Amino acid sequence: MDLDEYRRAARSWLAENAPDTRAEGAPDAGGVAAAKEFMVKLYDAGYSGITWPREWGGQGLTQAEDRAFAAEAQDFVLPTYVFSIGLGMCGPTLVDLGTDEQRRRYIRPLLRGEEIWCQLFSEPGAGSDVAALQTRAVPTDGGWVVDGQKVWTSVAHHADLGLLLARTDVDVPKHKGLTMFIVDMHAPGVTVRPLRDMSGRAHFNEIFFDGVHIPAENVVGKVGDGWSCAVTTLLHERLSISSGVGMGGQKDNPAAFEALRAAYAGPGGATDPLVRDQLVELYVRSRALALFNQRLAQETKAGIFPGARGSAAKLLLAELTLFQADLATSLAGPEAVAYPGGGGGTGEVGGSAGARLANAIAMAPGMALGGGTNEIMRNIVGERVLNLPPEPRTDKNVPFKDLRTSGETSAGDGRLA
Numbered sequence: 261m262d263l264d265e266y267r268r269a270a271r272s273w274l275a276e277n278a279p280d281t282r283a284e285g286a287p288d289a290g291g292v293a294a295a296k297e298f299m300v301k302l303y304d305a306g307y308s309g310i311t312w313p314r315e316w317g318g319q320g321l322t323q324a325e326d327r328a329f330a331a332e333a334q335d336f337v338l339p340t341y342v343f344s345i346g347l348g349m350c351g352p353t354l355v356d357l358g359t360d361e362q363r364r365r366y367i368r369p370l371l372r373g374e375e376i377w378c379q380l381f382s383e384p385g386a387g388s389d390v391a392a393l394q395t396r397a398v399p400t401d402g403g404w405v406v407d408g409q410k411v412w413t414s415v416a417h418h419a420d421l422g423l424l425l426a427r428t429d430v431d432v433p434k435h436k437g438l439t440m441f442i443v444d445m446h447a448p449g450v451t452v453r454p455l456r457d458m459s460g461r462a463h464f465n466e467i468f469f470d471g472v473h474i475p476a477e478n479v480v481g482k483v484g485d486g487w488s489c490a491v492t493t494l495l496h497e498r499l500s501i502s503s504g505v506g507m508g509g510q511k512d513n514p515a516a517f518e519a520l521r522a523a524y525a526g527p528g529g530a531t532d533p534l535v536r537d538q539l540v541e542l543y544v545r546s547r548a549l550a551l552f553n554q555r556l557a558q559e560t561k562a563g564i565f566p567g568a569r570g571s572a573a574k575l576l577l578a579e580l581t582l583f584q585a586d587l588a589t590s591l592a593g594p595e596a597v598a599y600p601g602g603g604g605g606t607g608e609v610g611g612s613a614g615a616r617l618a619n620a621i622a623m624a625p626g627m628a629l630g631g632g633t634n635e636i637m638r639n640i641v642g643e644r645v646l647n648l649p650p651e652p653r654t655d656k657n658v659p660f661k662d663l664r665t666s667g668e669t670s671a672g673d674g675r676l677a
Contacts, residue, residue: 263324263325263328266325266328266329267328267329267331267332270307270328270329270332270333271332273305273307274332274333274335274336277298277301277302277305278333278336278337278338279294279298279337279338279339291339292342292376292418294339295339295340295341295342295343295373296373296374298338298339298340298373299340299343299371299372299373299374300372300373300374302338302373303371303372303373304372306319307319307329308371308372308373309351309367309371310325310326310329311323311325311326312351312355312367312371313355316355316363316364316367316368317367317368317371317372318367318371323557323558326557327554327557341415342376342415342418343370343373343376343377344414344415344500345377345378345379345414345415345419346370346375346376346377347370347371347500348496348497348500349377349379349423349493349496349497349500350370350377350378350379350421350422350423350493351366351367351370351371351377352496352500353423353440353480353489353492353493353496354366354367354480355367356492357440357480357481357489357492358480359477361477362442362477362480366421366442375420375421376415376418376419376420376421377419377420377421377422377423378413378414378415378416378419378421378422378423378445379413379414379422379423379493379497380410380413380416380422380423380424380425380443380467381393381410381425381490381493381494382410382411382412382413383395383408383409383410383411384409384411387412388632388633388635388636390425390490390494391434391435391438391487392434392663393408393425393426393427393438394408394427395407395408395409395410395424395425395426395427395469396408396426396427396428397426397427397428397439397441397474398428399428400473402475402476403473403474403475403476403478404426404428404441404473404474404476404479405471405472405473405474406424406426406441406443406449406469406471406472406473406474407469407470407471407472408426408468408469409466409467409468409469410424410466410467410469411455411464411465411466411467412455412464412465412466412630413464413465413466413467414463414464414465414630416445416452416464416465416467417452417454417462417465419445419452420444420445420446421442421443421444421445422442422443422445423440423441423442423443423480423493424440424441424442424443424474425438425439425440425441425486425489425490426438426439426441426486427439427660428483428484428486429484429660430659430660430661431659431660431661432484432659432660433655433656433657433658433659433660434655434658434660434663435487435656436484436487437484437660438484438485438486438487438490439479439481439482439483439484439485439486440479440480440481440486440489440490440493441474441478441479441480442474442478442480443469443472443474443478444474447472447473447474448471448472448473449469449470449471449472449473450467450468450469450472451467451468451470452465452466452467453465453466453467453468457622457623457626458622461619494631494632495566495567495570497574497631498570498571498573498574498631498632498637513584513620514588514613514616514617514620515584515585515587515588515617515620515621515624516546516584517539517542517543517546517584520539520542520584520587520588520591521539523591524539524591525539535591538587538590539587541583542580542583542584542587545576545579545580545583546580548576549573549576549577549580552572552573552576553573556569556570556573567644567645568640568641568643568644568645569641569645571632571637571640571641571644572637572641572645574631574632574637575634575637575638575641577627578627578628578634578637579628579634581624581627581628582624582625582627582628584624585620585621585624588617588620588621589621592614592617595614595617596614596617596618596621597618639651
């Protein structure tokens with residue numbers, strides 16, 4: 261099948277199978293069940309894991325088919341939100357670093373939506389500084405016992421499995437004593453508590469591990485090499501965030517260029533020259549990011565590791581998101597003040613459309629925090645892309661047990677900060 265035929269077939273399948281309703285925020289339990297049913301159909305039709313290796317359950321096709329499907333999917337709002345962490349971060353990490361047994365066990369169910377994944381890195385005392393985490397994994401017969409806390413974990417309240425980063429050695433510097441695990445989110449001792457954000461919804465969670473047993477075969481990579489594994493996951497995270505792994509990209513974003521142009525420019529274009537300039541700036545930024553992501557995807561498929569340029573893509577998206585939220589607010593004025601379920605104004609963005617716009621504006625600052633803050637992204641780009649001198653560090657060669665942390669005298673006693 262040539263590429264044009266592939267696109268026509270994808271378009272036809274989406275028109276027949278994509279839901280008609282527009283998803284607003286994280287789905288409830290009923291929405292998750294429907295989303296899982298959709299993912300099974302998506303996989304069976306050959307549109308889930310398009311470029312993933314065939315031997316592990318993917319379709320084994322090229323970036324050309326992946327881009328073709330994504331282009332067609334932009335006209336639809338697909339219920340793939342709860343799978344975005346697995347598709348964008350956990351699955352690619354297992355493809356890169358997992359054992360053959362792990363790939364056989366987890367990749368195909370992930371692509372079919374049979375299992376939902378989350379990523380368990382951040383902690384109350386270790387956000388941007390992930391290597392400062394204090395969740396401990398202690399060896400025991402047949403595996404490990406984990407105690408600790410994670411926070412800001414997306415979709416954890418729906419997740420079946422998670423990639424957990426825990427400390428397994430406190431006698432070495434903080435970057436060298438970490439190990440990555442696959443954890444069963446339904447195991448005894450795992451407690452998930454949703455956290456409401458400023459949108460009024462619970463997109464994130466805090467998770468507590470109290471004597472949770474993890475089998476030895478659930479170690480990802482090597483014991484003590486968790487930081488290297490985490491870097492791989494974070495690279496995939498930043499690439500997936502910037503490229504919009506949830507299929508549909510910015511098309512369903514009421515603050516994106518097309519939505520704002522349709523709402524405020526009119527058939528003949530915007531009459532206010534300042535509005536025209538701002539819309540053009542938004543288009544240029546959006547298009548530049550799309551082309552940059554396309555280049556990174558092509559290089560990755562060709563075996564060229566994007567490295568720290570993934571952080572540049574994530575930084576560009578965060579700045580784009582803040583810019584379009586500011587522009588949407590200035591264009592909508594009072595109409596931007598709407599709340600989910602509460603209705604909006606009477607203009608183009610009133611009612612449910614106004615609620616979606618208000619939600620997009622409220623969520624925009626989070627893009628500059630999640631997946632690494634803008635400040636951290638600039639540090640990474642400066643040091644690893646531009647080869648600028650690194651910032652001074654006093655903890656690089658100090659054993660973790662000798663580091664002082666907030667809320668305790670020493671990180672070595674195993675207590676949480």
